Amino acid sequence: xxxxxxxxxxxxxxxxxxxxxxxxxxxxxxxxxxxxxxxxxxxxxxxxxxxxxxxxxxxxxxxxxxxxxxxxxxxxxxxxxxxxxxxxxxxxxxxxxxxxxxxxxxxxxxxxxxxxxxxxxxxxxxxxxxxxxxxxxxxxxxxxxxxxxxxxxxxxxxxxxxxxxxxxxxxxxxxxxxxxxxxxxxxxxxxxxxxxxxxxxxxxxxxxxxxxxxxxxxxxxxxxxxxxxxxxxxxxxxxxxxxxxxxxxxxxxxxxxxxxxxxxxxxxxxxxxxx
Numbered sequence: 001x002x003x004x005x006x007x008x009x010x011x012x013x014x015x016x017x018x019x020x021x022x023x024x025x026x027x028x029x030x031x032x033x034x035x036x037x038x039x040x041x042x043x044x045x046x047x048x049x050x051x052x053x054x055x056x057x058x059x060x061x062x063x064x065x066x067x068x069x070x071x072x073x074x075x076x077x078x079x080x081x082x083x084x085x086x087x088x089x090x091x092x093x094x095x096x097x098x099x100x101x102x103x104x105x106x107x108x109x110x111x112x113x114x115x116x117x118x119x120x121x122x123x124x125x126x127x128x129x130x131x132x133x134x135x136x137x138x139x140x141x142x143x144x145x146x147x148x149x150x151x152x153x154x155x156x157x158x159x160x161x162x163x164x165x166x167x168x169x170x171x172x173x174x175x176x177x178x179x180x181x182x183x184x185x186x187x188x189x190x191x192x193x194x195x196x197x198x199x200x201x202x203x204x205x206x207x208x209x210x211x212x213x214x215x216x217x218x219x220x221x222x223x224x225x226x227x228x229x230x231x232x233x234x235x236x237x238x239x240x241x242x243x244x245x246x247x248x249x250x251x252x253x254x255x256x257x258x259x260x261x262x263x264x265x266x267x268x269x270x271x272x273x274x275x
Contacts, residue, residue, distance in 0.1 A: 017145070017146075017149045018142050018145040018146045018149060019077070019078065019081065019146050019149050019150070022081055022124070022127070022142070022146070023077060025123065025127055026119075026120050026123050026124070071154075071158075071245060071246065072245070072246045072247050072250075074153065074154070075154060075158060075162065075246055075250075077120075078146070078150050078154070078162065079162050079165055079166070080101070080117060080120050080121060080124070081124065081143070081146055082143065082146070082147070082150075082162065082166055082187050083101055083121065083165075083166060083169055084121050084124035084125060084128065085128075085139070085140075085143045085183055085187065086166050086169055086170050086180060086183050086184060086187065087101075087121070087169065088125060088128065089170075089177075089179045089180045089182070089183035090177045090179040090180055091179075093125070094172065094173045096172040096173040096174070097169050097170075097172045097173060098118070098121070099172070100168060100169050100172040101117060101118070101121065101169065102114045102117070102118060104165070104249075105117040107249050127139070140186075143186070143187065143190065144186070144190045145190075146190070147187055147189075147190020147191040147192075148190055148191075150162070150190075150191050151190070151191045151192040155242070156192070156193075156237070157237065157238075157239075157242035157243055158242075158243055158246065159191045159192065159193060160193065160197065160237065160238065161243045161246070161250060161253070161254055161257075162191070163184070163187070163188055163191065163193060163197065163198065163201060164201050164204075164253070164254075164257055165253070166184060166187060167184060167198065167201040167202050167204075170183075170184060170202070171202065171205075176202060181198070181202070184198045184202075185198050196217045197217070199214050199217075200214055200215050200216070200217050200234075201257075202214075203215050204257060204260040204261070204264075205260065207267075209267055209268065209271050211264075212264035212265075212267040212268050213268065215234075215260070215261060215264035216230045216231060216234055216261070216264055216265065216268065217230060217233075217234070218230045224272060224274055227265075227268055227269075227272070227274070228274075231261075231265045234261050234265075235258075235261065235262075238254070238257060238258050238261055239258065240254035240255045240257075240258050242254075
């Protein structure tokens with residue numbers, strides 16, 4: 001899939017609105033800076049690691065448009081937009097956070113996508129700086145509007161997986177500062193999700209019993225029946241099959257998330273002597 005088609009798919013799926021406006025800014029920036037790559041592809045056959053080609057990639061765009069690819073592209077661009085807000089929540093851009101995004105793109109699309117994805121983020125950082133020169137809250141309002149647009153275009157399960165990626169990005173430097181937690185909760189609210197879901201996703205990799213309750217979004221004082229009900233609820237909304245259409249790499253991440261939820265449940269069951 002070439003650069004123009006990738007961006008074009010986003011605009012087509014997301015229509016106009018704030019995401020379309022940001023995509024237009026990014027599109028101009030990308031063509032200004034890497035126009036020599038316009039004939040190259042995201043994961044051209046024989047080069048990429050993604051799920052759609054014979055060797056795991058997008059082709060050059062000669063085949064008919066696939067609506068699942070459009071959904072995936074929209075998801076990825078939306079992820080980068082929201083990531084740009086989370087990464088700079090504490091006023092800094094950490095190398096570890098940027099490296100997580102690079103690795104995510106590299107695993108799916110190959111090195112060209114890493115270059116282009118990083119260019120998108122840098123351009124979004126520039127746009128935030130430009131907007132905030134005249135109004136310190138301008139970009140924050142744009143992110144909220146983008147979240148509302150994402151909520152209208154992506155399923156709840158897709159948004160939940162996006163929030164999981166954003167939580168991982170926030171934790172990439174080994175510490176989540178209060179500003180990043182606040183930013184995650186702002187994004188979650190804009191996308192129609194809750195602060196409890198943010199806490200759950202931030203504690204997925206913890207091995208403590210206390211955090212296991214946070215993962216299941218319940219209080220330690222919950223009854224055994226409430227614990228079982230909470231696990232069933234979590235298993236239903238986090239089931240990996242619900243994001244399978246977004247690609248193998250995202251499905252793999254969803255499976256890992258699901259496994260962490262099961263591990264949290266097992267810790268609670270063991271501590272309570274439940275079966």
